[in-house]
Amino acid sequence: MSEYPIGPIRVLLADDDALLRMALRLVLAHADDIEVAAEAVDGAEAVDLAVRHHIDVVLMDIRMPGTDGLTATEALSDLAPAVRVVMLTTFGEDEYVTRALAAGAAGFVLKDTGPQELIQAVRVAASGEAILSPRITRGLIEQHVVTNARRAAEARRQVETLTARERDVLALVGRGLSNADVGRRLHLGEGTVKTHVRSILAKLGCANRVQAAILAHEAGLPQEA
Structure with missing residues (x-):
């Protein structure tokens, strides 16, 4: 039986880069089962909007001015544990990826992820599974396997x-x-x-x-x- 939310998957975009938010919105607009319900420019706003707008999935930038994505993820883990946070990351941020795992992130996607991969990542996160991008997972494992x-x-x-x-x-x-x-x-x-x-x-x-x-x-x- 599917674990997807009833109705469209409500997504919040949290990134201080307006152009990136626009690009993500345009990509997700091609999916009939996904709705971008809110946008935030920092972690504090992301937490507030995620709770107020009953968000299913947050695409959260790790580094933002003010409250960063890691702090926001920790807050959402306490305030709204049903919200699935997917971190937006780039290569070279393994330290942040590790901390995000501990904060309760559901997974990670690279900012240069292709449109179909991004849409699928949102769907998988909404279904309750973790997002294991092979490119990120490979680097993370290489860092941690001793x-x-x-x-x-x-x-x-x-x-x-x-x-x-x-x-x-x-x-x-x-x-x-x-x-x-x-x-x-x-x-x-x-x-x-x-x-x-x-x-x-x-x-x-x-x-x-x-x-x-x-x-x-x-x-x-x-x-x-």
Whole structure:
């Protein structure tokens, strides 16, 4: 059963660059199921508008004057946890990506993301899944996967708490596959995959799929799948 919001997906654009907001609005206007309901020029305004306009997805710039996107994401995580925040980022911002994960971001898209990829990212975020852009995830994993034997051993120990099927699912999550793609690879229903992912995150103590993907790489799972 779909987890998309009833009616159009209400999106808020939060970026201090007016030209970028215009470009994002024009792209999203091509999707009949997406409505740009509000725009904000800083994090404080984004939080206020997201709550007042019952926003489903926020496309949030990381660096803005005044209240930045990270602070705003943390605030929304407390005030309106149902709002899905997707960070707008560029290459070279891995430090911010890491902090955004901890703040509760649902995922990331690069500012040069193509129109169809951007539209799909909004839809996926609204459905409750994390946005794992392969380009961003690759850099993030390279930054965080360490060669320290103790860390690798700890990651393997954590993974051993999972069932065999959960390890199969985690291995594919580590490759950046969506729930639907995981289901096709393992011949499982999408709902079953979602149940496995929730269990995996709980057992591993991961806040989201990106953290789980990093742990999967540290444990060597993608090579085993």
